[in-house]
Amino acid sequence: xxxxxxIALVERVLGGRGExxxxxxxxxxxxxxxxxxVACSVDVLxxxxxxxxxxxxxxxxxxxxxxxxxxxLAAMGAEPRGVLSSLVLPPWLDDGQLExxxxxQAEACEACGTSVIGGNLAxxxxxxxxxxxxxxxxxxxxxxxxxxxxxxxxxxxxxLAAVGRRALDDxxxxxxxxxxxxxxxxxxxxxxxxxxGQAHAAIDISDGLALDAARLAxxxxxxxxxxxxxxxxxxxxxxxxxxxxxxxxxxxxxxxxAPAGFVxxxxxxxGEGVWLLSDAGREAVDIRGWDHFAGHGTGG
Amino acid sequence: xxxxxxIALVERVLGGRGExxxxxxxxxxxxxxxxxxVACSVDVLxxxxxxxxxxxxxxxxxxxxxxxxxxxLAAMGAEPRGVLSSLVLPPWLDDGQLExxxxxQAEACEACGTSVIGGNLAxxxxxxxxxxxxxxxxxxxxxxxxxxxxxxxxxxxxxLAAVGRRALDDxxxxxxxxxxxxxxxxxxxxxxxxxxGQAHAAIDISDGLALDAARLAxxxxxxxxxxxxxxxxxxxxxxxxxxxxxxxxxxxxxxxxAPAGFVxxxxxxxGEGVWLLSDAGREAVDIRGWDHFAGHGTGG
Numbered sequence: 271x272x273x274x275x276x277i278a279l280v281e282r283v284l285g286g287r288g289e290x291x292x293x294x295x296x297x298x299x300x301x302x303x304x305x306x307x308v309a310c311s312v313d314v315l316x317x318x319x320x321x322x323x324x325x326x327x328x329x330x331x332x333x334x335x336x337x338x339x340x341x342x343l344a345a346m347g348a349e350p351r352g353v354l355s356s357l358v359l360p361p362w363l364d365d366g367q368l369e370x371x372x373x374x375q376a377e378a379c380e381a382c383g384t385s386v387i388g389g390n391l392a393x394x395x396x397x398x399x400x401x402x403x404x405x406x407x408x409x410x411x412x413x414x415x416x417x418x419x420x421x422x423x424x425x426x427x428x429x430l431a432a433v434g435r436r437a438l439d440d441x442x443x444x445x446x447x448x449x450x451x452x453x454x455x456x457x458x459x460x461x462x463x464x465x466x467g468q469a470h471a472a473i474d475i476s477d478g479l480a481l482d483a484a485r486l487a488x489x490x491x492x493x494x495x496x497x498x499x500x501x502x503x504x505x506x507x508x509x510x511x512x513x514x515x516x517x518x519x520x521x522x523x524x525x526x527x528a529p530a531g532f533v534x535x536x537x538x539x540x541g542e543g544v545w546l547l548s549d550a551g552r553e554a555v556d557i558r559g560w561d562h563f564a565g566h567g568t569g570g
Numbered sequence: 571x572x573x574x575x576x577i578a579l580v581e582r583v584l585g586g587r588g589e590x591x592x593x594x595x596x597x598x599x600x601x602x603x604x605x606x607x608v609a610c611s612v613d614v615l616x617x618x619x620x621x622x623x624x625x626x627x628x629x630x631x632x633x634x635x636x637x638x639x640x641x642x643l644a645a646m647g648a649e650p651r652g653v654l655s656s657l658v659l660p661p662w663l664d665d666g667q668l669e670x671x672x673x674x675q676a677e678a679c680e681a682c683g684t685s686v687i688g689g690n691l692a693x694x695x696x697x698x699x700x701x702x703x704x705x706x707x708x709x710x711x712x713x714x715x716x717x718x719x720x721x722x723x724x725x726x727x728x729x730l731a732a733v734g735r736r737a738l739d740d741x742x743x744x745x746x747x748x749x750x751x752x753x754x755x756x757x758x759x760x761x762x763x764x765x766x767g768q769a770h771a772a773i774d775i776s777d778g779l780a781l782d783a784a785r786l787a788x789x790x791x792x793x794x795x796x797x798x799x800x801x802x803x804x805x806x807x808x809x810x811x812x813x814x815x816x817x818x819x820x821x822x823x824x825x826x827x828a829p830a831g832f833v834x835x836x837x838x839x840x841g842e843g844v845w846l847l848s849d850a851g852r853e854a855v856d857i858r859g860w861d862h863f864a865g866h867g868t869g870g
Contacts, residue, residue: 277788285752292607293710296789298774300613301704301710304604307592310687311599312654312702316694345598354612356700387610394616396695400656402702403599410593443586443769474751489596550730 276391279365283372284379284386290351291387300388301351305522309348309407313339317360317397325438328367330453332374333398337457338476339401339518344462345474348494350382356400363397371399372388382459391429407515409466416471416490416522418540422467423532424441425461427451432513432549446503455517459529462519469523483544484557486520491539494522494539496555498548506508512558578664582678583672584686587681590651591687602652611709617660617697625738630753631699632674637757638776640682640699641817644762645774648691648707650682655689656700661691661699671699682759702837707720709766718840721776723769723832725761725819727751728779729805732813748805755817761831762819769823777814781845785859793841794822796855798848800835811846812858813826816841 281295290308293301315321315335326334336353336380343350343462359368379385384405434448459473465472473486479496501510522538523529536547581595593601615621615635627636636653643650655675659668679685684705734748758774765772773786779796788793802811822827822838836847844855 280712287697293609293646293712294842297709297710297712297714298642298772299609299648299707301607301609301648301707303606304608306603307601308604308608309593309599310654310702311692312656312688312700313656313702314656314690314692315690316658319692319694340599346593348599348601352608352610354702356612356614358614358616358698370590388612388699390614392614392616392619394696394698395833398658398698400612400614400690400695400700402610402654402656404610404704407599407601408780410599412597414597416791469806472598494765513697520581 274492276362276368279369280372280389280391282424283369284376294387294391300352300354304351304406307407307410308404309343309346309410310402311339311342311403312400312402314400326369326453329374332371333378333454335399335401336362336375336378337455338517339403340414340457340459341474341476343403344404344458345472345519346407347409347411347462347466348458348487349402349405349408349463350384350459353379353388354389354402356387357528358392358394358396358518360395360397361393367515368569377408381485382457384445386520411465411469411472413471413473413486413489413490416486416492416538418492418538420470421523421525421534422494422496422536422538423521423529424535425458425532426516427502428475428502428516428518429509429513430508431455431515433505441465452515455515458519464530465521465523468527468529469521472519472521475516475520476514476520478512480544480555480557483520487542487544488524491545493545494536494538495545496536498546500533511555576665576668579669580672580700580714582867583669587697589794594687598745600652602687604651604706607707607710608704609643609646609648609700609710610704611639612700612702613642614698615698616855618686622770624677628670629674633678635701636675636678637696637755638761638817641774641776643703643705644758645709645772647709647711647766647840649705649763650684650703650759651677651705652687653684654702655686657689657695658692658698660697661693662697664863666807674696682757689758711765711769711772712787713771713773713789716792716836716838718792720725720770720838721825721834722836722838723823723829724792724798724835725758725832726816727802727804728775728816728818729809729813729816730757732809733805733817740813742817744768751841752815752848756817757817758819764830765821768827768829769821770849772819772821775814775820778821778822780811780844780855780857783820787842787844790822793843793845794836794838795845795847796836798846800833810851811855
């Protein structure tokens with residue numbers, strides 16, 4: 271039975287698991303020990319929508335799919351405790367490629383201290399990778415908690431992945447660091463945990479700083495003011511604002527919080543929308559994301 | 571922003587939620603109160619693999635996708651506490667169709683006492699619906715616990731959905747009950763809970779009684795003997811054995827258990843494989859499922 275043989279392959283590559291897993295891959299459902307509040311989220315990567323096959327290896331794809339899903343837990347200040355992976359596999363994908371994809375998943379899970387504990391395999395015409403993640407979240411950091419006197423904090427660069435994605439799309443050489451930023455994003459689990467008890471609100475930057483900041487501003491009923499110079503000059507400002515897929519975290523926290531791994535990039539105030547502050551003055555940020563119905567970071 | 575507008579639609583249709591949900595649709599992750607052991611599973615329906623568009627309404631599809639996923643919790647003796655829904659939507663699907671799909675999801679969730687608490691929307695060329703489910707499972711019923719002196723118990727008919735699916739595929743009229751069995755399967759949550767503390771092993775029949783019984787036999791290291799006359803005569807024996815997608819539960823439990831909602835259909839014994847017992851004698855069941863790499867009930 272091909273299906274059962276492939277599940278055996280999944281079990282072989284992903285089978286190692288944590289102490290809290292009571293039932294792992296291969297039964298009707300996985301069972302994990304949890305207690306209290308649990309954060310959970312699901313994300314998908316679809317071929318030709320979120321990636322092209324010549325942009326990355328199968329291992330990169332597996333790695334990327336896990337990290338983009340785990341980033342939602344990071345943004346809640348939650349700790350991952352398990353991953354469910356549902357793969358839709360087209361006929362061209364052979365067992366060697368599947369194994370590479372699984373190894374990429376395993377690598378990403380290991381980097382974040384978690385593991386794939388269950389999942390599903392199905393065939394289809396387009397390759398897609400749906401990843402559900404969950405873990406304890408005793409004090410979830412929602413989008414709606416920012417206050418007018420909070421400062422804005424950002425973990426990691428924004429716009430670099432967009433530069434890498436464009437170079438991959440154009441078939442350009444070079445840009446190795448940017449390409450790696452797109453192929454192998456990192457869910458900022460430790461940074462998210464550092465926000466717990468410190469930040470009033472947080473979101474991960476999957477659709478671009480402008481759009482995700484606007485979501486936080488709207489949910490919290492405040493205005494967000496970004497300092498242009500704090501966004502860095504490593505990439506064009508347009509990429510920093512509209513390039514998604516970096517999975518940096520944006521947080522609103524009091525001035526005395528200074529969460530570990532974050533730099534201050536602006537502040538909140540009474541009002542609405544997202545604003546850019548530079549030597550030239552202050553202007554409203556036009557809110558658009560890289561591709562609005564592409565399904566990145568749509569919540570939950 | 572189309573994506574955010576569609577998420578608002580999701581929130582409007584699916585937004586009602588249970589007391590244990592601390593953060594629902596629309597944030598980076600959902601947060602739910604849980605405690606102890608938690609069962610989780612994921613399942614997918616892909617157009618042209620698991621269904622054709624003219625076989626069912628969008629509401630049926632939403633209903634079916636939720637139930638097939640929840641059936642894995644039923645098979646563990648777990649109670650659903652939340653659902654994550656990841657939809658890949660092709661360009662032809664309009665908001666009215668999406669709303670019908672969501673309403674079907676809501677109806678199925680309500681029937682099982684749970685709700686969609688988060689999810690993801692993405693575009694793609696083929697319609698797919700990935701559903702992750704979880705809930706408390708203090709005493710999970712695994713596949714591997716059957717003992718040689720257990721009896722075999724079955725909840726509900728097997729083969730009926732296969733008759734319905736074939737009628738839909740052939741464009742035949744009539745067969746309304748069978749078509750409904752395929753379009754609107756029921757996750758046997760109450761029956762699964764009735765197994766807790768009674769059954770030694772259980773599995774849901776998604777790929778056909780023969781194949782799923784073989785999985786239970788292999789995992790438990792026993793032989794399973796089915797009585798032909800106990801499988802009923804409502805459908806041909808081949809459909810009862812090889813027709814999947816009924817989502818009945820098969821359980822191994824002691825003779826004095828008699829779990830509510832189940833009828834006895836055979837027994838376990840030392841040995842291996844699946845056997846059929848009739849007046850004509852005893853024969854080995856040829857193990858094949860309806861479509862081995864179609865991704866039904868592949869565990870976890």
